[in-house]
Amino acid sequence: MSKTVKDNIHEYLDTFELSTQQLSNFDDLENRILQPVKTKSNKGFVWSLVASVLAVGILITTLLPLSNTGSSQQELIYAIASEVSYNHLKFKPLEVTSTQLSDVTQYFKKLDFNPLGSVQVTALSSRLVGGRYCSIQGNIAAQLRMQDEKGAISTLFESRFNAEDFDFLPKLEDQEAPISVHVDGQRVKLWVEKGLVMALVSPILG
8 A cells, every 4th residue: 555645754754864964064053053152141042042943944844845746746646547557457347338439428428528539549549449437536537448459458537637636747738748657567648638637548568
């Protein structure tokens, strides 16, 4: 079971260490701040201590986002890829069968978007065989199943794009290439196209 972002943050804080150079810098800072304490009142010492604590806090809050942004995005990518790969391999019965996309899309009355064909699918040389409802990260989605001449099955998942769940995914309109990962012996490609989140699960060839 993969770790959550919260778990990773706690683990990071538990193992947080400053480098030798950072410790040396803090020693110098402490010496400069506390040097006047010998001739000043306790009030001056308190303010010096507060300044030191604030300096450490600023350093931690600066380093923590940098170290966790990449890892949290990788976790989200893997979570989505694992979910669509699982649904692909479950091979549940199709709710609508047709080789015509227009016929299949007419079935999805519950969707608040119109499923579309994608340029990423044309390279598969597969034909549409049908579809069914599913979800991606709790968002309702369409599952379009395809099959090539050799019988290999691929699945295209489509859901409405929302920035809260999917803003980190690459957008074809911005000339960004899809993310490609291997999960459960399958190749999973993730991207955003024409306002829709798309996930293509296909066999690894070769």
